[in-house]
Amino acid sequence: MEYVLTTEGLNKQYKKYKALNGLNMHVPKGSIYGFVGRNGAGKTTLIRLISGLQTPTAGSYELYGIPHRDRRISDVRRRMGAVVETPSIYLDLSAEDNLKVQYRVLGLPSYDGIPELLKLVGLEDVGKKTAGRFSLGMRQRLGIAIALCGHPDYLVLDEPVNGLDPQGIIDIRELILKLNHERGITILISSHILDELSRLATHYGFIDHGSIVKEISAQELEDTCRKSVRIFVSDMVVLPGVLDAMGMEYKILDDHSADIYAQPNVTQLSLALYEKGCEIQSMTEHDESLESYFISLVGGERNE
Amino acid sequence: MCRSKIFRICLLFSAGYPLFQMTLRLIERTFYYPVSEPVDTFTILDLMFLGIVLAAFVSLYLGREYSDGVIRNKLIIGHSRMSIYLANLLTVTLGAFLMHGIFFLAMFLLGRLYGLPMELGFGELAPAALLGFLFIIAYASIFTMVSMLTASGSVGPVVALIIAFFLMIMGISIYSALSDMYAEIPPELLADPGFNPLASRPKWQQVLFPLLYNALPSSQAMQLMDYVAYAGAAKAGHLSTVVIEPTVFPLLAGTSALYDLLIATFTTAIGILLFRRKDLN
Numbered sequence: 001m002e003y004v005l006t007t008e009g010l011n012k013q014y015k016k017y018k019a020l021n022g023l024n025m026h027v028p029k030g031s032i033y034g035f036v037g038r039n040g041a042g043k044t045t046l047i048r049l050i051s052g053l054q055t056p057t058a059g060s061y062e063l064y065g066i067p068h069r070d071r072r073i074s075d076v077r078r079r080m081g082a083v084v085e086t087p088s089i090y091l092d093l094s095a096e097d098n099l100k101v102q103y104r105v106l107g108l109p110s111y112d113g114i115p116e117l118l119k120l121v122g123l124e125d126v127g128k129k130t131a132g133r134f135s136l137g138m139r140q141r142l143g144i145a146i147a148l149c150g151h152p153d154y155l156v157l158d159e160p161v162n163g164l165d166p167q168g169i170i171d172i173r174e175l176i177l178k179l180n181h182e183r184g185i186t187i188l189i190s191s192h193i194l195d196e197l198s199r200l201a202t203h204y205g206f207i208d209h210g211s212i213v214k215e216i217s218a219q220e221l222e223d224t225c226r227k228s229v230r231i232f233v234s235d236m237v238v239l240p241g242v243l244d245a246m247g248m249e250y251k252i253l254d255d256h257s258a259d260i261y262a263q264p265n266v267t268q269l270s271l272a273l274y275e276k277g278c279e280i281q282s283m284t285e286h287d288e289s290l291e292s293y294f295i296s297l298v299g300g301e302r303n304e
Numbered sequence: 305m306c307r308s309k310i311f312r313i314c315l316l317f318s319a320g321y322p323l324f325q326m327t328l329r330l331i332e333r334t335f336y337y338p339v340s341e342p343v344d345t346f347t348i349l350d351l352m353f354l355g356i357v358l359a360a361f362v363s364l365y366l367g368r369e370y371s372d373g374v375i376r377n378k379l380i381i382g383h384s385r386m387s388i389y390l391a392n393l394l395t396v397t398l399g400a401f402l403m404h405g406i407f408f409l410a411m412f413l414l415g416r417l418y419g420l421p422m423e424l425g426f427g428e429l430a431p432a433a434l435l436g437f438l439f440i441i442a443y444a445s446i447f448t449m450v451s452m453l454t455a456s457g458s459v460g461p462v463v464a465l466i467i468a469f470f471l472m473i474m475g476i477s478i479y480s481a482l483s484d485m486y487a488e489i490p491p492e493l494l495a496d497p498g499f500n501p502l503a504s505r506p507k508w509q510q511v512l513f514p515l516l517y518n519a520l521p522s523s524q525a526m527q528l529m530d531y532v533a534y535a536g537a538a539k540a541g542h543l544s545t546v547v548i549e550p551t552v553f554p555l556l557a558g559t560s561a562l563y564d565l566l567i568a569t570f571t572t573a574i575g576i577l578l579f580r581r582k583d584l585n
Contacts, residue, residue: 014583053585075382088374088377
């Protein structure tokens with residue numbers, strides 16, 4: 001698999017505080033990578049490092065296979081766009097002027113494409129209004145437009161829906177999906193709003209105390225979090241045959257338990273198992289949300 | 305830069321102050337004092353408060369890069385820290401050049417237009433004005449370093465203005481101290497090229513005072529004002545005793561260039577070195 005970003009043993013120390021602690025991460029090309037963690041876990045610190053705003057204390061990262069200490073990293077960064085924490089926009093310039101400034105910073109020969117960019121982010125009608133008078137959602141969208149100026153194929157968004165109203169969240173979500181599906185842009189989104197990420201991400205990285213606790217694809221996460229009935233039996237040899245006969249999808253967990261991804265008729269199941277000499281010790285409904293999965297990874301209190 | 309409100313305000317000041325000052329002189333001459341002092345030194349008057357103006361301009365202009373966060377956009381797409389630093393330095397320096405140029409031309413043209421007394425011609429004043437560009441290079445380098453390293457749109461201007469006032473006060477203090485020393489010396493001794501006016505002073509004053517007098521952009525500006533006043537009086541034939549002998553212009557220009565370029569080189573090198581290591585948010 002090709003990776004846009006890989007980190008190896010990345011550390012960042014601020015005086016006595018260690019923000020990143022041996023972080024290893026892999027962002028597959030073409031994915032929407034949801035970077036999940038609590039406040040203060042190190043999400044923004046990592047984004048600052050890979051954006052070139054700060055340098056690691058130890059460890060390394062590679063962008064498109066180029067190590068960060070290599071001189072070619074500045075060329076590779078041209079393929080990247082980022083919105084770090086707050087959108088970086090000139091508040092006394094209009095949306096169009098902000099994009100023109102970024103075009104000049106990029107050294108692009110003309111301003112072609114600016115109207116299309118504004119339309120893409122939904123700011124085609126703002127005219128000469130200065131960015132200082134934009135709503136938070138509009139500024140966020142302008143920040144993304146600025147990040148898209150150089151036609152990057154890798155976009156880093158640091159908590160892009162923070163502070164947005166529901167419509168704003170929907171707009172940003174649809175924009176992100178459009179960028180990924182239509183333009184093939186790899187997107188790294190950091191967030192602690194799990195519900196929103198679950199609608200977007202194809203891959204997840206869970207960070208806690210400066211380290212990646214787990215990296216998992218959305219498919220694997222869905223398999224883990226599927227609603228199921230967890231059954232504990234006395235004889236695991238018998239159970240698969242009975243479930244197959246009943247036409248139920250299941251997954252054997254260990255010698256005594258399995259997850260059944262259906263709603264079994266309890267009476268029929270227990271009779272069928274009893275006929276073959278197998279006893280049911282317990283049955284519980286198992287429904288792990290992304291939220292509970294995250295809590296189980298990083299710890300914390302459950303609130304039922 | 306042209307869209308920057310700060311720059312536009314400074315440009316407005318560069319054109320507006322000459323208009324105000326020369327109109328005031330015209331009113332004075334018309335209604336109060338028929339014979340007025342020559343206005344040659346007014347053409348380079350901006351050099352006296354250049355440090356303060358540049359401290360405000362540079363720190364506010366570059367501070368916006370941090371307060372709006374737009375410096376991040378340049379780093380993210382791969383521009384090196386050195387190129388960002390030098391681009392900012394060049395931008396504010398050119399902006400300051402424009403302000404100084406407008407001020408000088410406005411003062412000169414208005415002085416001529418109003419018929420105010422001017423002893424020197426454009427060809428004699430222009431070299432003095434051009435020397436001001438060296439002061440600008442030194443000041444711009446100092447305040448660019450301050451702004452790029454404080455990384456704050458609010459702290460940077462405060463630090464820069466404190467430094468500007470410190471430099472100005474130090475320049476005035478050195479000038480005053482030397483004026484007082486020279487005032488105690490008979491003119492015939494001052495005229496002797498082999499005479500050291502500071503010979504009776506402690507060794508540290510003999511070294512430090514001339515060094516600061518020649519190195520500080522603020523006292524360089526005072527030297528230049530003295531030179532313009534002296535040259536004008538000499539040309540008009542009413543040269544009176546001056547307290548501090550004005551330096552011959554080429555020597556003044558050479559000394560200023562040396563110290564100003566040294567200041568610019570040193571502060572820029574330090575600034576780039578520290579900016580490279582700075583963690584930005």
